[in-house]
Amino acid sequence: MLLIPRTQSEADWRDAFADLARRVARGEVPRHPLDLDADARRLYVRRTLREDHRFRIHNRPEGAQRKFDKLARSALDFFRGTALLFYRDMVGSDADLPQVFCIGDVHPENFGVMPNVDGVPFFGVNDFDEAHVAPFSWDVKRGATGFYLYAKDNGFKKKHRQNVMQSFVQGYLDALMEFARDDREKHHQYRLDNSPPQIRELLQGAVASRRKFLADKIDPAAGRFIATDEVVPCSSRVGQFQRAVRAYVKKSDIDNRSGRAGHFKVKDVAVKKDSGTASLGLDRYWVLIDGETDDHLDDIVLEVKQARRSALSGLTPPPPEDSPVHDAGATGEANPQGRASQGARIALSHRVHLAGGDPYYGHATLDKQSFVVRERSPFKDSIDVEDLDVEAMCDYADTCGRVLAQAHARADEDSGLPGEDAERSILESVQPAVFVDDVGRFALAAVDRLERDHALFCADHALGAFNILRG
Numbered sequence: 001m002l003l004i005p006r007t008q009s010e011a012d013w014r015d016a017f018a019d020l021a022r023r024v025a026r027g028e029v030p031r032h033p034l035d036l037d038a039d040a041r042r043l044y045v046r047r048t049l050r051e052d053h054r055f056r057i058h059n060r061p062e063g064a065q066r067k068f069d070k071l072a073r074s075a076l077d078f079f080r081g082t083a084l085l086f087y088r089d090m091v092g093s094d095a096d097l098p099q100v101f102c103i104g105d106v107h108p109e110n111f112g113v114m115p116n117v118d119g120v121p122f123f124g125v126n127d128f129d130e131a132h133v134a135p136f137s138w139d140v141k142r143g144a145t146g147f148y149l150y151a152k153d154n155g156f157k158k159k160h161r162q163n164v165m166q167s168f169v170q171g172y173l174d175a176l177m178e179f180a181r182d183d184r185e186k187h188h189q190y191r192l193d194n195s196p197p198q199i200r201e202l203l204q205g206a207v208a209s210r211r212k213f214l215a216d217k218i219d220p221a222a223g224r225f226i227a228t229d230e231v232v233p234c235s236s237r238v239g240q241f242q243r244a245v246r247a248y249v250k251k252s253d254i255d256n257r258s259g260r261a262g263h264f265k266v267k268d269v270a271v272k273k274d275s276g277t278a279s280l281g282l283d284r285y286w287v288l289i290d291g292e293t294d295d296h297l298d299d300i301v302l303e304v305k306q307a308r309r310s311a312l313s314g315l316t317p318p319p320p321e322d323s324p325v326h327d328a329g330a331t332g333e334a335n336p337q338g339r340a341s342q343g344a345r346i347a348l349s350h351r352v353h354l355a356g357g358d359p360y361y362g363h364a365t366l367d368k369q370s371f372v373v374r375e376r377s378p379f380k381d382s383i384d385v386e387d388l389d390v391e392a393m394c395d396y397a398d399t400c401g402r403v404l405a406q407a408h409a410r411a412d413e414d415s416g417l418p419g420e421d422a423e424r425s426i427l428e429s430v431q432p433a434v435f436v437d438d439v440g441r442f443a444l445a446a447v448d449r450l451e452r453d454h455a456l457f458c459a460d461h462a463l464g465a466f467n468i469l470r471g
Contacts, residue, residue, distance in 0.1 A: 010051050010054065013051065014314055015314075017088060017091060017314055017315060018314035018315075020032075020091050020092060021091050021092035021314065021315050021316060021317060021318075022092065022317075022318060023092065024091060024092025024093065024095070024317075025092045025095035025317035025318065032091070033088055033089050033091070034089055034449075038452075038456075041452075041453070041456065042456040042459075042460070045085065045453050045456050045457055045460075046456075046457075046460050046465060048082075048084060048085050048088065049068075049071075049082065049085065049457065049466070050466075051084075052082070052084045052085075052311075053067070053068070055308070056282060057468055059282070059283065060282070060283065061468045063273075063274075063282070064468055065466075065467075065468045066274065067081060068461065068466040068468070069461075071454075071457065071461075072457065072458050072461045072462075074153070074454075075149065075153075075450060075451050075454045076149060076150065076153050078450065078453070078454040078457065079107070079145070079146065079149055079450055080107065080109070082453075083104070083105055083130055083142075083311035084311040085453065086142065086145075086311070086446070086450075087138070087311050087312050087315050088315060089446075089449065090138060090141070090315065091315045092315070092316075092317055093135075093317075094135035094137045094138065094317070095135070095317035096429075097135040097136060097137050097426075097429050097430075098135070098136055098422070098425040098426050098429055099133055099134060099135055099136070099316075099317070100133070100134075100135075100136045100408045100411035100412075100422050100426075101131060101132075101133055101348075101349065101352055101353070101411040102131065102132055102133070102134040102135075102136065102138055102139045102312070102408075102411075103125055103127075103128065103130070103131055103139050103349070103353065103404065103407060104128075104129070104130025104131050104132050104134070104138075104139070104142075104310055104311065104312055105127055105129065105130040105142065105311075106125075106139045106140075106142050106143035106146065106400075106404060107142065107143060107145075107146030107147070107150070108146055108147055108150045108383070108385045108396070108397075108400065109382060109385060110125060110126060110127040111123065111124065111125055111126060111382065111383070111399075111400050111403060112124075112126045112380065112381060112382030112383070113126075113202060113203060113206040113379050113380065113381040113382065114126055114357070114358055114377060114379060114380060115358055115359075115375065115377045115379050116189060116191075116356045116357060116358070117356040117357065117358075117359045118356070120191060120192075121191070121192070121203050121206050121207060121379040122189040122190055122191045122203070123189075123190040123191075123195060123199045123202065123203060123399075123403070124189070124190065124353075124354050124357070124403050124406075124407075125353055125354065125403055125404070125407055126380075126382070128346045128349035128350050128353065128372075129307070129308065129310070129346055129372075130310045130311050130312060131310060131345060131346060131348075131349030131353075132310040132312035132313060132316065132345075133316065134312050134316040134317075135316070135317065136408050136422075136426050137439070138312070138316070139404060139408070140169060140172055140404070140439055141439055141442050141443065141446070143168055143172075143400065143401070143404060144165045144168055144169055144439045144440065144442070144443040145442070145443040145446045145447060145450075147164050147165050147167075147168045147393075147397050147400075148161050148162070148164065148165040148443045148444070148447055149447050149450070150164075150385050150386075150393075151164040151165070151390075151393060152447070153386070154385070154386060154388065154393065156390055156393075160390045162440060163390065163394055164390070164393050164394050164397050165397070165439075165440060165443055166436055166440060167394040167395075167397040167398045167401070168397035168398065168400060168401040169401060169435070169436045169439050169440070170398070170401065170432075170436060171397065171398035171399065171400070171401025171402045171405070172401035172402065172404055172405045173401075173405075173427075173430075173432050173435070173436070174401075174402070174405075175401065175402035175405035175406065175409075176405045176408070176409065176423045176426055176427055177423075177427065179405065179406065179409040179423045180409075180421065180423045180424050180427060183421075185355070185405075185406045185409035185410050185423070186355065186410070187355050187356070188355060188406060189355055189356065190203075190399070190403070191203070192204065196395065196399060198383075198392060198395050198396060198399070199399055202381060202382075202383055205381065206379050206380075206381035207379070208378040208379065210297070210298070210300075210378055211297040211298070212378065213377075213378030214297045214299065214301070215297060217231070217301065218288065218297065218299065220297060223267050223268070223288070223299070224267070224268045224288070225268050225269075225270040225286065225288060227270075229273070229274075230272065230273045230274050231270045231271075231272060231273075231286065232270055232271040232273065233268060233269070233270045234269050234270060234271055234285075235268055235269060237269045238266050238267070238268065238269055240366070241266050241269045241285070241287050241304075241366070242265070242266040244304075244364045244365065244366045244371075245264055245266055245287065245289065245302070245364070246264070247364060247365065248362050248363065248364035248373050249264050249362075251362070251363075252347065252361075252362025252363060252373070253362075254359070254360060254362055263289065263290055263291065263292055263300075264289050264290075265289060265290040266287055266288070266289055267288045267289065267290055267299065268287075268288040269285055269286070269287050269288070270285065270286045270288075271283075271284070271285055272284045272285060272286050272303065282305065282306040282308065283305075283306040283369070283371075284303065284304070284305045284306065285303070285304040285305075286301050286302070286303060286304075286376060287301070287302040287303075287304055288300075288301055288302075289301075289302060300360070300375060301375070301376040302360060302373055302374070302375060302376065303373070303374055303375070303376040304364060304366070304371045304372075304373050305371060305372050305373075305374075306369060306370070306371055306372075307341065307342035307343040307345075307346055307363070307369075307370040307371055307372050308342060309342060310342075310345070341363060341365065341370035342370045343362075343363030343364065343365075343370040343371050343372045343373075344363050344370075346363065346372045347361055347362050347363045347372060350374075352407075352410055352411060353407035353410055353411070354407075354410075355406075355410070358374050358375055358377070359375075360373065360374055360375040361373070361374045361375075362374075383396055405423070408422055408423065408426065409421070409422055409423040410422075
């Protein structure tokens with residue numbers, strides 16, 4: 001029998017998983033997704049992916065179709081685009097471990113270069129869409145699974161894959177111990193002047209002028225976006241976006257953080273298509289705002305991306321009842337009656353997890369939907385993981401583990417979670433060697449399960465179970 005009767009609505013199914021999380025956390029042993037046989041698991045994977053993409057199918061069916069097709073290409077794409085499936089297998093687990101404001105989707109390609117508050121490139125976590133309060137181990141386990149999977153995709157032997165994975169977890173623990181000694185997490189950034197050689201080389205390659213970045217995107221005579229297959233101007237919506245940008249500037253305090261008071265006149269708007277994996281099928285726009293001079297190549301491009309419910313929502317052990325994080329928006333749904341929007345949750349994650357991050361990062365409301373806003377910067381760049389050899393990938397995994405540790409150590413700064421310093425609470429809850437081994441065994445099992453699920457999905461995809469636009 002399936003975990004949830006197929007006749008139940010999607011809302012009832014979500015509620016059932018929330019109840020399952022509470023029951024697992026209390027030590028009960030109900031029916032679990034991992035206990036399903038192969039046939040039941042296939043139906044479960046099919047239903048979970050359809051549920052997860054229901055809004056996209058109605059909102060942008062062509063984008064949802066492209067995502068389903070992309071998920072069929074490889075286990076890596078499937079991993080990146082099915083966070084809900086991944087976390088439902090973890091439902092209610094690790095209830096005995098400290099909770100922090102987690103990133104939610106840690107993997108090798110969700111770290112990269114971005115601008116800091118001073119306009120200087122630095123390296124850090126760059127995707128906060130799944131941020132949610134959860135046991136710290138959930139981030140570490142997804143990150144370890146991701147690094148093992150990417151190492152396998154690079155053709156590394158099993159021993160070398162394990163070395164990469166262990167470098168990530170050990171880097172995380174080592175950095176936590178450093179932050180516990182000196183509280184450096186409050187201000188530390190990986191910049192050109194203080195990064196390891198691998199990251200310094202990435203930062204050097206990412207440095208670019210805004211003029212060069214804009215030159216192939218903006219018509220310098222008209223000050224408008226140049227139409228391409230992926231950038232579709234919709235200039236008729238400038239007025240609507242001007243109102244949204246005005247509200248975004250006010251509620252996100254962008255004037256004070258960006259140092260550009262008054263320079264938020266919307267000059268053009270375009271739909272941005274075919275970006276990312278997890279976000280395919282969601283609305284994404286580029287908004288051109290004026291710069292400080294009359295030169296069009298001094299302008300700023302804001303990316304406005306539709307926010308969505310975190311894949312962790314309803315699956316984690318309940319946070320402490322006295323935690324004000326609920327009011328801060330870490331778990332809130334989008335509604336106008338007081339609880340924070342999904343965009344506010346994501347913007348809060350950016351502020352909490354990064355020291356001096358993108359001054360344009362905020363949230364907006366458009367067509368009664370919640371959106372995240374950030375600068376589309378010329379600095380945006382990331383490591384080409386597929387080009388790394390074993391030693392380089394171990395180095396990269398170590399750095400990413402350290403970046404995650406800083407994000408968790410900062411999680412006691414502004415998120416509202418009560419208690420001691422996050423890094424000390426985490427370190428006191430684990431024995432390092434045991435934790436590394438536990439996470440390693442989890443990752444091996446998760447990769448095996450992911451590959452089986454991907455095969456099940458591909459069989460369904462080939463039969464047309466995920467066809468939206470094709471007959």
